[in-house]
Amino acid sequence: MAQPILNVRGLVKRFGGLLATDHVDLTVQPGEIHALIGPNGAGKTTLISQLMGELKPNEGTVELAGQSLDALPTARRVGLGLARTFQITCLLPDYTVLDNIALAVQVRQGHSFRFWKNVRSDRSLRDEASTFLTGTGLEPRENELVANLSHGEQKQLELAIALATQPRLLLLDEPMAGLGHAESQQMIKTLRGLKNQVSMLLVEHDMDAVFALADRISVLVYGRVIASGSVDEIRQNPEVRTAYLGEGDELC
Amino acid sequence: MNSENSFKRPALLAAVLIVMIALPLIADATGYSALTSLATRILIYGIAAASLNLVLGYGGLVSFGHAAFFGIGGYVVGILYQHYSLEEPLFGFIPGTNQMLITLPVAILISGLAAAAIGALSLRTGGVQFIMITLAFAQMLFFLFVSLKTYGGDDGLIIRRTNELPGLNMRDKQTVYYVCLFITAVFFALLWRIVNSRFGNVLVGLRQSEKRMAAIGLPAYRYRLMAFIISGMGCGLAGALMANFLRFASPDMMHWTKSGELMVMVILGGVGTLFGPLIGAAVFIVLETTLAAWTENWQLALGFILLFVVLYTHGGVQALVSRLMGKR
Numbered sequence: 001m002a003q004p005i006l007n008v009r010g011l012v013k014r015f016g017g018l019l020a021t022d023h024v025d026l027t028v029q030p031g032e033i034h035a036l037i038g039p040n041g042a043g044k045t046t047l048i049s050q051l052m053g054e055l056k057p058n059e060g061t062v063e064l065a066g067q068s069l070d071a072l073p074t075a076r077r078v079g080l081g082l083a084r085t086f087q088i089t090c091l092l093p094d095y096t097v098l099d100n101i102a103l104a105v106q107v108r109q110g111h112s113f114r115f116w117k118n119v120r121s122d123r124s125l126r127d128e129a130s131t132f133l134t135g136t137g138l139e140p141r142e143n144e145l146v147a148n149l150s151h152g153e154q155k156q157l158e159l160a161i162a163l164a165t166q167p168r169l170l171l172l173d174e175p176m177a178g179l180g181h182a183e184s185q186q187m188i189k190t191l192r193g194l195k196n197q198v199s200m201l202l203v204e205h206d207m208d209a210v211f212a213l214a215d216r217i218s219v220l221v222y223g224r225v226i227a228s229g230s231v232d233e234i235r236q237n238p239e240v241r242t243a244y245l246g247e248g249d250e251l252c
Numbered sequence: 253m254n255s256e257n258s259f260k261r262p263a264l265l266a267a268v269l270i271v272m273i274a275l276p277l278i279a280d281a282t283g284y285s286a287l288t289s290l291a292t293r294i295l296i297y298g299i300a301a302a303s304l305n306l307v308l309g310y311g312g313l314v315s316f317g318h319a320a321f322f323g324i325g326g327y328v329v330g331i332l333y334q335h336y337s338l339e340e341p342l343f344g345f346i347p348g349t350n351q352m353l354i355t356l357p358v359a360i361l362i363s364g365l366a367a368a369a370i371g372a373l374s375l376r377t378g379g380v381q382f383i384m385i386t387l388a389f390a391q392m393l394f395f396l397f398v399s400l401k402t403y404g405g406d407d408g409l410i411i412r413r414t415n416e417l418p419g420l421n422m423r424d425k426q427t428v429y430y431v432c433l434f435i436t437a438v439f440f441a442l443l444w445r446i447v448n449s450r451f452g453n454v455l456v457g458l459r460q461s462e463k464r465m466a467a468i469g470l471p472a473y474r475y476r477l478m479a480f481i482i483s484g485m486g487c488g489l490a491g492a493l494m495a496n497f498l499r500f501a502s503p504d505m506m507h508w509t510k511s512g513e514l515m516v517m518v519i520l521g522g523v524g525t526l527f528g529p530l531i532g533a534a535v536f537i538v539l540e541t542t543l544a545a546w547t548e549n550w551q552l553a554l555g556f557i558l559l560f561v562v563l564y565t566h567g568g569v570q571a572l573v574s575r576l577m578g579k580r
C-alpha cells in the first residue's frame with residue numbers, strides 16, 4: 001500500500017484520571033475519506049486537537065506523509081499541509097467573510113512582517129480569497145461580518161478557511177452538526193467534490209453523511225478505537241452495534 | 253472598523269490639523285499662552301497612548317508596564333544631556349549630546365531594545381500573568397532609577413536646556429510645540445500604515461482569536477513581540493519628547509501610576525482606534541487640569557468619568573462622537 005498521509009501510533013491523552021485517548025492507532029490513505037465516529041465524549045475532538053498540536057499527547061507519535069509532527073507547533077503543522085475545522089466554530093467575528101479567508105491566504109503566502117501596503121486593497125489577496133467562495137452559498141455574503149452569519153454559514157466559512165490554507169489532509173470536526181437538511185446535503189456535495197484534491201479525516205454524527213462519503217470508518221469509544229474497516233464491515237460489526245449504533249438490546 | 257474609516261474623513265482631519273497649527277497663534281491672541289503647553293503635553297501623551305494602544309487595543313495584550321519605555325526615553329535624553337554638559341563620556345567612550353536628531357533616535361532604539369527584552373519574557377505568558385509581569389518589569393526599572401544616584405536618584409535629572417535642532421530656536425515654547433506637532437503627524441501616519449498592513453491584519457486577528465490564527469498557520473509569538481517592540485519604541489519617543497518639554501526626567505515617568513494613566517487615556521478615547529488615544533489624552537489632560545483647579549480629589553472625579561465612559565459610551569469618546577455625528 002502507498003505511504004499513508006496520516007499515521008497515528010499509540011496515541012494517549014489523559015485528563016487527570018480520564019483516559020480521553022487510549023492507545024489510538026489510525027491511518028488515512030492519500031485521497032481517502034476516513035470517517036471517525038463515536039458517541040458524545042468519546043474523544044474525537046481531543047484526538048483532532050492532538051493531531052493539530054493544540055493539545056500535547058502523553059504518549060504516541062503522529063506522522064504526516066512519513067514526517068514526524070511530534071515536535072512541531074500548530075503553525076508548522078499547518079505549513080506542512082494539515083488543516084482543521086472546528087466543531088464549535090472559531091472565526092474572527094469582527095472581520096468579514098472575505099477578510100477571514102484572505103487572512104488564511106496571507107499567512108500561507110509567507111511571513112506577515114509587512115508594514116506598509118494596505119492589506120484590504122491588496123487585489124492579489126482579495127481575488128485569491130474569493131476563489132474559495134465561488135460556488136458556495138457564501139459567495140453573495142463575502143462582505144458580511146462573521147458576527148452576522150447564520151450557524152450554517154459559519155460552518156461553510158470554517159471549511160472555506162481551512163481550504164484556503166491548501167491542506168493535504170483536512171480534519172473535519174462535525175461539519176454537518178447543526179445544519180438543516182438542505183445545508184447538510186450541500187455540505188456532502190461539497191466534500192465529495194473535494195475528494196480528489198485532499199484527504200480527509202471526517203468526524204461526524206450524521207450517519208447518512210458518513211455512509212455517503214466515507215471510504216473507511218473507525219469507531220472510537222471511551223478514547224479507544226474499537227473497530228476500523230470498510231463501510232460494510234462497520235455496519236456488520238456486532239461490537240460496534242452494541243457500543244455505538246444503539247442496537248445492543250437486540251443482541252442480548 | 254473605526255480604524256479604517258479614520259482616514260476616510262480627510263476633511264475632519266484637515267480641519268483638526270489646521271486648528272492645531274493655528275493653536276499657538278490663538279493662544280497668544282486670547283492671552284491663554286498656557287494653552288500651547290497644554291497642547292504640547294496632549295500631543296506627547298497622545299503618542300504614548302497610541303503606542304500602548306497598538307498592543308492593548310489592536311493586539312489585545314494588556315500591558316501594565318508601558319511607562320517603563322516612556323521613562324527610558326526620558327532618561328536617554330537626560331543622561332545624554334548630563335554627559336554632554338559634564339563633558340565626560342558615558343562608560344568612558346560614548347560622548348553625551350544635546351542634539352535632538354541624535355537623542356530621539358537613540359531613545360527610540362534603547363526603548364525598543366528594552367521592549368524586546370521585556371516582551372520576549374512576558375509574552376511567554378498570557379492573561380493576568382502578562383499584566384503582572386509587565387507591571388513587575390516596569391517597577392523594577394523604576395526602583396533601578398531611584399537607586400541610580402549618579403543620575404539624580406529619587407529626584408530625577410534636570411536638563412538645563414531643551415535639545416537643539418539645527419536652525420530652530422528650541423528655547424521658544426511655540427517652536428517646541430511645532431516640533432512635537434510635526435513628530436506627532438509623522439508618527440500617526442506611520443501608525444496608520446502599520447495597523448492597516450499585513451502585520452496589522454494578523455495582530456488584530458490574534459486579538460480576536462489566537463486559536464483561529466494558529467489553525468491557519470500563524471506563529472503568534474513573533475508578531476506579538478514585534479508589536480510590543482514597536483509600541484515600546486513609540487512610548488520611548490514620547491518619553492524623550494516629554495523630557496525635552498519638561499527639561500526633566502525622573503523615576504516618576506516609569507511609575508506604575510503612569511502606566512495606568514496611559515491605559516486610562518486609551519480607554520477614554522477608544523480602544524483599538526487610530527486617533528482614539530490622542531483624543532483620550534486630550535480629554536485626560538484637560539480634565540486633570542480643570543478638575544485639579546476645582547478640587548483636590550480630582551482623581552476621584554476622574555474615576556467617575558472613566559466609569560461613565562466604560563459603561564455607557566461603548567468604545568470611548570471617539571465612538572461617542574461618531575455616533576453623535578450619525579455615523580455607524
Ligand SMILES: Nc1ncnc2c1ncn2[C@@H]1O[C@H](COP(=O)(O)OP(=O)(O)OP(=O)(O)O)[C@@H](O)[C@H]1O
Nearest residue numbers: 015018020038039040041042043044045046047087
Ligand atoms: N481540556 C479538557 N480537560 C479535561 N477534560 C476534557 C478536556 N477536553 C475534553 N475533556 C473530556 O475528554 C472527553 C472527550 O472529549 P471530546 O470533546 O474529545 O469528545 P468528542 O468525542 O468530541 O464528543 P462530542 O461528540 O460531544 O463532540 C470528554 O469526557 C471530555 O469531558
Ligand SMILES: [Mg+2]
Nearest residue numbers: 044045046087
Ligand atoms: Mg467533539
